Amino acid sequence: MIEVRELTKRYGPKTAVDGLSFTVEPGRVTGFLGANGAGKSTTMRAILGLDRPTSGETLVNGRPYTSIKDPMFEVGALLDAGAVHGGRSAFNHLRCLAVSNGIGGKRVTEVLERVGLAGVARKRVGGFSLGMRQRLGIAAALLGDPGVLMFDEPVNGLDPEGIRWIREFMRALAAEGRTVLVSSHLMSEMALTADHIVIIGRGKLITETSMADLAQRHKRDVLVRTPQVAELKSALAEVGATVSVTEDAALSVTGLEAAKIGELAFARGVVLHEMTPRTASLEEAYMELTEDSVEYRAKEWSAA
Numbered sequence: 001m002i003e004v005r006e007l008t009k010r011y012g013p014k015t016a017v018d019g020l021s022f023t024v025e026p027g028r029v030t031g032f033l034g035a036n037g038a039g040k041s042t043t044m045r046a047i048l049g050l051d052r053p054t055s056g057e058t059l060v061n062g063r064p065y066t067s068i069k070d071p072m073f074e075v076g077a078l079l080d081a082g083a084v085h086g087g088r089s090a091f092n093h094l095r096c097l098a099v100s101n102g103i104g105g106k107r108v109t110e111v112l113e114r115v116g117l118a119g120v121a122r123k124r125v126g127g128f129s130l131g132m133r134q135r136l137g138i139a140a141a142l143l144g145d146p147g148v149l150m151f152d153e154p155v156n157g158l159d160p161e162g163i164r165w166i167r168e169f170m171r172a173l174a175a176e177g178r179t180v181l182v183s184s185h186l187m188s189e190m191a192l193t194a195d196h197i198v199i200i201g202r203g204k205l206i207t208e209t210s211m212a213d214l215a216q217r218h219k220r221d222v223l224v225r226t227p228q229v230a231e232l233k234s235a236l237a238e239v240g241a242t243v244s245v246t247e248d249a250a251l252s253v254t255g256l257e258a259a260k261i262g263e264l265a266f267a268r269g270v271v272l273h274e275m276t277p278r279t280a281s282l283e284e285a286y287m288e289l290t291e292d293s294v295e296y297r298a299k300e301w302s303a304a
């Protein structure tokens with residue numbers, strides 16, 4: 001489990017993270033979403049003890065990272081896959097990391113197999129594609145078999161096959177009961193990967209919710225088709241629903257659940273041809289939620 005409590009991080013006059021609190025639970029993928037510069041990397045660095053908070057705290061399994069005795073066994077992270085010594089082989093790179101943490105060679109072979117790099121274990125990392133480097137970074141994060149994993153924008157720059165592999169891998173790690181936090185600036189990506197989502201803007205929490213709830217909360221209306229438009233329209237108005245007639249003579253109903261509309265129609269002897277609850281897409285929900293922080297930033301830029 002990861003806990004971020006009232007975290008604030010300032011760099012000189014710049015407030016990168018502003019009183020941010022959220023919890024990352026085990027057994028599911030939590031997406032950490034925000035526009036570029038929203039403060040995701042800063043938060044992750046704070047969780048990993050790489051950045052000192054200005055105020056507030058971050059805890060991994062109830063303790064600050066810096067007080068964990070053997071962090072590699074508790075938390076693994078992929079922050080910047082490019083930061084690998086290109087002259088070494090994949091095996092040697094992991095072997096060095098393993099040895100300095102008291103981990104045996106057998107585990108190196110295991111993690112290389114798990115990420116699908118066993119076949120190129122003796123090849124120099126310098127010749128690896130970005131996707132292979134990401135896998136190597138993930139293998140390194142897994143060396144200590146940690147229960148908590150964090151990935152900063154892991155699919156950036158990958159091809160569709162690489163993206164799919166990472167997505168499935170994260171889901172598998174969560175299914176094993178691990179705590180998985182993955183950052184992205186793309187809702188479309190998170191919609192396919194995360195069960196739960198933490199959205200931030202300008203360093204502040206915008207919302208923390210499940211994907212299902214997010215879609216539910218941004219429910220728009222129920223589209224109803226009936227040959228008895230006038231009758232149903234007045235019946236709905238009577239019970240306080242808001243109704244408008246669409247261009248193709250369907251009814252757009254808000255303020256009443258589909259089931260209630262169906263019951264009302266039945267009670268009044270109105271025939272229904274279609275009833276479709278319509279939700280905003282997750283992308284639309286995200287845009288709506290982050291509108292203020294994006295607007296603010298646009299103003300900030302134009303003023304600069």
Ligand SMILES: Nc1ncnc2c1ncn2[C@@H]1O[C@H](COP(=O)(O)OP(=O)(O)OP(=O)(O)O)[C@@H](O)[C@H]1O
Pocket residue numbers: 011014015016017034035036037038039040041042043185
């Ligand atoms: N070391 C630093 N010194 C000064 N400002 C910084 C530093 N690190 C981050 N910032 C600023 O803090 C803000 C948050 O940055 P951060 O990298 O955490 O955002 P992010 O959400 O990860 O964005 P991105 O997806 O672009 O990496 C940005 O405005 C950034 O310019």
